[in-house]
Each structure stands twice: as structure tokens, then as C-alpha cells.
Amino acid sequence: MSGYNQSSSIKELIIAIPGAIIGFTLLVSILAYLFGVVGGEKAEPSKEATEAAEQKVVANIQPVATVEVAEASGAHVEKSGEEIVKGVCIACHGVGALGAPKVGDAGDWGPRIAQGYETLVKHAIEGIRSMPARGGNAELTDHEVADAVAYMANQAGAKFDAASLKK
Template sequence: MSDAHKPVINDPHDMPHEGPIKTPKQLVVTVVFSFLIPIFLIVLLATYVAGFNKPGAGTELLAEEAVARRIQPVGTVEIKDLADPAAMKTGEQVFNAQCAACHTTGAAGAPKLGDNAAWAARVSTGYDALLNSALHGKGNMGAQGGGDFTDFEIGRAVVYMANKSGGSLKEPVMAPAGAASGAEAPASAASN
């Protein structure tokens, strides 16, 4: 037959079908690799995932840091020796810790420390009236100025502020050993 008589195939579907595997050896190699490559990939993936050191859920609950965070104290206890005036805070220390916020700036109508004119009327009422105002609150100031000091320490702070503002009050004397605080001592003495 001549080349002229060969049919011309223009449609690709009409062409003879051939695959990439032409020999039995290629078929065996293809089948082996089609099983080995997925198995190899699965082993690599399992090794990768197992290589991370991930603790199980809830295992960190017993770690030292976690236990320490859970049992840390919520508050602390401070024990003061009420019989030792040296163990108590001074008037200046109480002032700086509690009173300075309002009495240095004049916030909420508080008389400023060192303003003799503002303190003159207050100092003239005497120590007992000043201490009563400090312990129970007056105007915008809460009881003890919102602090947690003993009455004796508050009394020291009252004397400190009054004396820095033109007053000449004497430092309060420590309450007798049987009394709980400096303010209760005069009350117990008056009842006897």
C-alpha cells in the first residue's frame, strides 16, 4: 500500500491506545513503587508527628509550677507586737502610705499638708477630735482614710500632719498592754 492510501486520522480518539508501560519489567517496577512510596510517606509522617513532645491533656496539672500557682496564698498575715511602739509605723510612714494621696494634692477637699490656714481651725479642736475624724471618717474621707493601720498608728499620722501644718500636738502614748488599740484606752479608763 502506498502512503497515499493510508487513512488520515485527524481525531485523537481514533489513534491506537498506548500507555507509558511497555514491558513487563516496567509493570513490576510500577506496582512495587505504587506500594512502597505510600508506605514510606506514611512512615515519615508518623515519625514526624511522634517526634513532638506533646503532653497529654491534663498531664501538666501536676507540674510543680502549676501546683505552686494553685496553692499560692491569697493574702498574707502580718503580726504586729502591740506592746512595742517601735514595731508600729511612724506618723510619717502612715502618712506616706495612706494619707499622702489626698493631703498632698488637696483632693476631695482634704487640707494640704503644710497649709497652716487650712489646718488652724482643725488643730484648734484638739487631738481627740482630729483622731475621731481620722478613725471614723469625715466628709469625703473614709474611716482610717481607707487604710488598715492600728488606731495608734493613725494617731501618729494625725499628729504628724497637724504638726507639719502649724500645730504643736504631742505624740500619742502607747495604749496599756491590755487594750487593743490607742483609741480604746481612754474609753476603758473613763469607764473605770
């Protein structure tokens, strides 16, 4: 037989567990007291520190920018198709973004040119697939959009006349 006594092991365990819990609690309490986490008097901040903190808060909540709304301009100055293409359309049609036909690429424009000038203008004004209406510039007139379509399509070999849609 072995010299192992199970009843003395249980007694030792019953004493050891509460002892470990009490010891751990004392250790945490002493450390908390030493580092000032628990209890103790709280020092009132000085008047200067309070004012400095208030000034910092006021500085932090100041607006970082302002918005100035432009006043409505007088008459709309109409732009040429070339100006519109270079200022608006080139953002997508320059690189072929989202399947846009590239300016000057006859392969991209061929099937579209075959649809006819009026259809292309209608798509440009109303928007089609990923292209927003008026190329995303709501200020463009129908005539300006038509001029831009003619300019881009003509760069790819079409012979459209923007004046043909003028009324």
C-alpha cells in the first residue's frame, strides 16, 4: 500500500484555497493603496489649471472651416463641346473608367456612333449605365451636352454636326 492519505490532502486543500484568496485580496488592496487607486483625498485643481482647461476646451470646439455659398450668377455662359469634354467628360472618358469609351478610341466609339447622334445625346443627357445624367454636371444645358457628344464622337471618327440639333 502506498503512504498516500487522501483525507489529509482534502484538509490541506480546504485550508489552502481560502488562504490563497485572502492573500491575493490583501496583495491587491496594498498595491491599490500604494498607487492611490482607492480612497484618499482628491486635490482640488488650481484656479489657473481650471481656466487653462476651459480655454483648451473652447479652442477645441471652434469651427475649423467655414462654408461660403456662392451667389447665383447672372447669365449662363455657354461653353464649347471641347471645353466641356476637357473640363468634365475627360475624368471618365480619358481613362475609360467603368467602361466609358475613351476619347479618340474608334474601337470603343464605333458601336455607339452606329446608334446615331440623337441616341448618344439622349443617353448623355439622361445618363446610361454608370454614367450620370449630363456627365454629373447638372448645370450643363442640353445644347452643351450635345456639343460635347459631337466633339467626343468626332474624335473617334464620327462626322456629327452639333448644330443639327439646335432649335
